[in-house]
Amino acid sequence: MLPTASRDRTPSTSRQPNPVFPHYLRRIIKWQQMDIEYTFWQMLHLCTSPKIVYQHTKYHKQTKNQWARDDPAFVVICGILLAVSTLAYCAAYDHSPENAIFVVVSVLLLHFLITGLILATCCWFLTNNYLREEAANSHVVEQRVEWLYAFDVHCNSFFPMFVLLYVIHYFLSPLLVAHGFIPVLLSNLLFMVACSYYHYLNFLGYDALPFLERTTFFLCPIGLVIIISPILILSGFNPSRYTMNMYFSRWL
Numbered sequence: 370m371l372p373t374a375s376r377d378r379t380p381s382t383s384r385q386p387n388p389v390f391p392h393y394l395r396r397i398i399k400w401q402q403m404d405i406e407y408t409f410w411q412m413l414h415l416c417t418s419p420k421i422v423y424q425h426t427k428y429h430k431q432t433k434n435q436w437a438r439d440d441p442a443f444v445v446i447c448g449i450l451l452a453v454s455t456l457a458y459c460a461a462y463d464h465s466p467e468n469a470i471f472v473v474v475s476v477l478l479l480h481f482l483i484t485g486l487i488l489a490t491c492c493w494f495l496t497n498n499y500l501r502e503e504a505a506n507s508h509v510v511e512q513r514v515e516w517l518y519a520f521d522v523h524c525n526s527f528f529p530m531f532v533l534l535y536v537i538h539y540f541l542s543p544l545l546v547a548h549g550f551i552p553v554l555l556s557n558l559l560f561m562v563a564c565s566y567y568h569y570l571n572f573l574g575y576d577a578l579p580f581l582e583r584t585t586f587f588l589c590p591i592g593l594v595i596i597i598s599p600i601l602i603l604s605g606f607n608p609s610r611y612t613m614n615m616y617f618s619r620w621l
Contacts, residue, residue, distance in 0.1 A: 403442035437517035493519035522574030545609035
C-alpha cells in the first residue's frame with residue numbers, strides 16, 4: 370500500500386517563504402563572512418574557463434541544496450570594481466566632483482543593479498514558464514529556477530563584459546573616441562565581443578540546469594549582434610563615443 374503522504378505532490382518549500390534571500394542580504398554588510406578568495410577565483414575563470422565555474426555550481430547544488438549562491442561577495446566585489454573603474458573615467462575625462470558622484474551612482478544603479486534586476490527577472494520568468502522540462506511522472510518533485518540564481522547568472526555574465534567595456538575600454542578610450550573609420554571599427558568589435566560573450570555565459574548558466582530544455586535560445590542574441598555590428602560600422606556609428614558622451618560630453 371502506497372503511503373498517503375505521496376498524494377501531496379507540491380513541495381513544502383513552495384508554500385513557505387524562502388529564507389535564502391533575507392540571509393543573503395544580511396551577509397552583504399558582514400565582510401568577514403564572505404569568501405573573497407573563491408570569488409576572485411570565479412571571476413578569473415569566468416574570463417578564461419567559464420564552464421568550470423558552472424561545474425562548481427552543480428557541486429554547490431549537491432552540498433547546499435540550492436543553485437544560487439548564498440554568499441553576496443561576488444556582487445559586492447563587482448560593485449566595488451565598477452565604482453573604481455568609473456572613478457578612473459571621471460579622473461581622466463571630468464574634473465567636477467559633483468558630476469563624478471553622479472556618474473558613479475548612475476553606473477552602479479543603472480548599468481549594474483537595475484539592469485541586472487530586470488534581465489534576471491525576465492530570464493527567471495522565461496525559463497520557469499517556457500523552458501522547463503515536463504516531469505516524467507507525477508511523483509517527481511517539480512524543479513524551478515531560483516530568482517537569485519538568475520541574478521547570479523547575470524552577474525557572472527556581466528563581469529567579463531565589465532573587463533572588456535570598463536577596463537580594457539578605459540585604456541583604449543583615447544583611440545576609441547577619436548574620429549575616423551578605425552575607431553569606429555575597433556569600438557564596434559569590442560562591443561560585439563563583449564555582448565556576445567555576455568549572452569554565451571548566459572547560455573552556460575541556464576544550460577547547467579538539468580531540468581531546462583531549449584536553452585540554446587539564449588544564444589540567439591549573439592546572431593543579432595553579429596548582424597547589427599557591420600551595419601553600425603558601415604553607418605559610422607561609434608558606440609564608445611556615444612556612451613562616453615552620455616557622461617563626459619564637455620570633454621570629448
